[in-house]
Amino acid sequence: MNAEALKALIRTIPDFPKPGIAFRDITTLLLDRAGLADAVELLAATVNRPVDLVAGIEARGFAIGGALAVRLGAGMLLVRKDGKLPGETIAEDYALEYGRDRLAMHVDAVTGGQRVLVVDDLLATGGTALAAARLVRRAGGVVVGARFIVDLPDLGGGAALAAAGIDTASLIAFGGP
16 A cells, blocks of 8 residues: 555544644544555655664554554653653653643653654654654663654644754655644
8 A cells, every 4th residue: 555545544634623723633544454554564664774662652653653663673662641651750841733732751761872763643843753852862762763654744843853853754744734
């Protein structure tokens, strides 16, 4: 299945979570076994460096990140909304296209020098992925890249990640808000 076929599996929900936003919902792609398998394979093909951990960002990044971690022979690091993880954590604030939030991970989840790939379902402004990358770097990890199913290039996330020196790839791009 190519990127256009995968794009057809993603539904658009208008005016969610607020008026003017066209929400790109990958849950319909996740329900399609061939689409999910092909999306994971296509993402894996974009990774040309060794990866020790895949950092999946809550919540859809867990689904894609877990499958990609298995495919790459890597471990899975959970990056969650603050207050959701037991034990000692580190956290980072970030801006998103319609508000602010905070991400956290366990303080001991990454050991010095581990190579970490940041994964989420969608790249918009880049705020979430940048916060995850800052967490990984604070813990002593090396961010080897960021991968997404969907990119919304009009919102500038790819440029923000590139400015931070993060190799980025997405399978599908949607224009507009």
